[in-house]
Amino acid sequence: MSDEPVPAPTPFAPAPAGAVVLYRGATVIDGTGAPGRPGTTVVVDGERIVEVAADAEVDPADYAGAELVDLAGAFLIPGLIDSHQHLATPPNRPVAEAVLRRDLFGGVTTARDMADDLRQVGDLARAARVGEIAAPDLYYAALMAGPTFFDDPRTWQVSQGAVPGRNPWMQAVDEGTDLPLAVAMARGTSATAVKIYADLPADRVAAIAAEAHRQGLLVWAHATVFPARPGEVVAAGADSVSHVTLLVHEATEGPLVRYRTKPPLDEARFAGGDDPAIEALFGAMRERGTILDATASMWGRIAAAGGDAEDARQRALAQDTVSAALTAQAHRAGVEISTGTDSDPDLTLDWPPLHDELVYLHERCGMTPLQVLRSATLIGARSLGGADERGTVEEGKLADLVVLDADPAADLAAALRSVRTVVKRGCRHNRSDFERSGATSGRAGTADTATAIAGTVEAPKTEDPKTEDPK
Known part of the structure; x- marks a missing residue:
């Protein structure tokens, strides 16, 4: 029996190098302020973006064994x-x-x-x-x-x-x-x-x-x-x-x-x-x-x-x-x-x-x-001093991405509520999993959880605006 301590589980760990995913067909809004680029593929290897190019310029055969994720009709923005x-x-x-x-x-x-x-x-x-x-x-x-x-x-x-x-x-x-x-x-x-x-x-x-x-x-x-x-x-x-x-x-x-x-x-x-x-x-x-x-x-x-x-x-x-x-x-x-x-x-x-x-x-x-x-x-x-690592959809940056079902350039408020998938360091988090877990109000989730856990230590209160600015 090993004497090594058992580490804590890491179910949300960054994707490992060699796990390649091609996100194809999205309109990519890269975070620079430039207009969206329709029909674009973002290639992710592990936790990094390795290629961003038009769909026609990316041959999936060049990435043998890669997972293909069809994002036709969706919009891809940085985290x-x-x-x-x-x-x-x-x-x-x-x-x-x-x-x-x-x-x-x-x-x-x-x-x-x-x-x-x-x-x-x-x-x-x-x-x-x-x-x-x-x-x-x-x-x-x-x-x-x-x-x-x-x-x-x-x-x-x-x-x-x-x-x-x-x-x-x-x-x-x-x-x-x-x-x-x-x-x-x-x-x-x-x-x-x-x-x-x-x-x-x-x-x-x-x-x-x-x-x-x-x-x-x-x-x-x-x-x-x-x-x-x-x-x-x-x-x-x-x-x-x-x-x-x-x-x-x-x-x-x-x-x-x-x-x-x-x-x-x-x-x-x-x-x-x-x-x-x-x-x-x-x-x-x-x-x-x-x-x-x-x-x-x-x-x-x-x-x-x-x-x-x-x-x-x-x-x-x-x-x-x-x-x-x-x-x-x-x-x-x-x-x-x-x-x-x-x-x-x-x-x-x-x-x-x-x-x-x-x-x-x-x-x-x-x-x-x-x-x-x-x-x-x-x-x-x-x-936060991290622009070399994150903040835009470009080669070499961390694969921090958000897939939206609606166009943020047309209706920002609606688009922000249309999150389909969040990718953090190459690890995917589907919004549907969050909703199925009951972690939204009106279900046995967020509202009940707030009642159950917020009482353990009182949550901070905003100060009187007459004398204080919040933190």
Whole structure:
């Protein structure tokens, strides 16, 4: 009898090299923004795309023993990327796995976790990567903020068993911090990036960004860090900035003090999408290549959630108006926009919240469906530093693909709900299998599962929009 430990099962592992599949006859929308290419074959060997060409140019005989998948009449797009999720605030492994499974079967093959309890997120990333769980690949950030931020209750939720601000995934930074050591500790979590969050002046933001880049990490930041303004965050070298409505603070005349003491929103000033201070900021972002993680539909979702506080709902609606206007202005200015949701886990939803973000960008922000898909694929891949591996349908990239039964260029919303098959690293996941498992509301699945498992640890709640921006 062997003494070797039995490994965990990997039913969702990447396809092995030598397992060749020809996806034939689809209209391929490659994620670059180019029009669809009808009658196209995508050849996948293991987890990689090895050929993309017109059907007439690909002879199946050249791939002896390959599996042929007929996609005539279907549309093939790259796997979608959610560039703003939170999977462990507070940690709840069953909820996180259920959310990730739902997202994968809805077309999301990659996600960016924007700081959580990385002890759990790191293991989720490992389990997703090797195929223990059905989930998108995960990239994640370790957070840094000023010491005054750490009275926020979320910092305790993600630091159970440790001290908030004094652990590698969530560090308080001040003028006495050894930044090379702090960044090295963040890097030791296997994070892709440092997330610069709140209560830091501009010079400290710049110092953190410079050291993170020196050590090979990306820099993801709140669009306003308080007291650091958006223009200062961009000038510091942030690779991406989150939450479009935080950009209004570029035009704030008085001093910015703390994350918790934001100046009131002047909706009338920004609702037209033509404020000159914001236009200058967008010019700087375009020149530097700073990606806007807009989370544009977030405030509409908060307003729709209702509740007893009518004044809070009205504030959320005002934020939603500004969100649409500023995101449209950013798009017109040539700023690259990724598609993040910042949506709290909700297992009553049949489809990923990312679908709503994509439709919002099209219907409210003036982006064409092909531009939206480019944001959700190529730009999403750039936002997490993975564009060499994913984000487009081209030779050499990972075989992260979504088969749709409807044309997204004609009706984006309908097409996103027509997912037939999701391919992640060459491993196929059929939407029908998800539905037969009962994992949709109205069946003994998502709704019941939410009730059963969400109570183990209370799911995070969105803060009052009067004082807080979601994570």
